[in-house]
Amino acid sequence: MVQIRKAVEKDLPRLVEIFRVSRQQLLPFLPILYTREQDFAHLKDLMGRGEVYAGVLAEKLVGFLVRIDHWVAHLYVHPDMIAQGVGQALLDHAKTKSSKLELWCFEENQRARAFYEAQGFKLVRTTEGDNEEGLPDRLYRWVRD
């Protein structure tokens, strides 16, 4: 049973670990642009600007979602813990906080695309690489009925 709680500053090292290992293993097409220290600073900054929810399974923090207003800035689950309902539980929680959610997803990220589409997100538009990585991506939107 996945539990959701607000992430706090002392969770940051674990959030950075999940962020980096999830990108390396599940999004291997992404260039590594930042160091661990830079990722730490980035997530700390986001924690100050929005809300970060932690997904906890068997008392271990295994995934997180960053929400800034109606934007899902990040959603990552540890690769060893995917397909166990953690991503969905985090997204369901974010859906209770906003009547609309939007997010960017890389074209190549088939797993996440299928996941978001199964969670009711609709494609709004695509870009040919209008992001730091220079890779094609897609804007998705969910609106509460």
Ligand SMILES: CC(C)(COP(=O)(O)OP(=O)(O)OC[C@H]1O[C@@H](n2cnc3c(N)ncnc32)[C@H](O)[C@@H]1OP(=O)(O)O)[C@@H](O)C(=O)NCCC(=O)NCCS
């Ligand atoms: C995408 C991600 C967040 C999904 O989280 P998850 O915990 O693995 O997903 P869940 O187990 O909660 O999936 C819930 C439901 O979504 C759907 N779903 C999930 N993955 C799917 C897939 N690859 N294809 C189709 N449907 C999928 C299913 O309906 C699933 O329900 P089921 O378990 O009954 O089949 C996770 O795989 C991840 O962290 N990936 C790497 C990072 C990433 O890509 N983040 C998104 C950046 S935009």
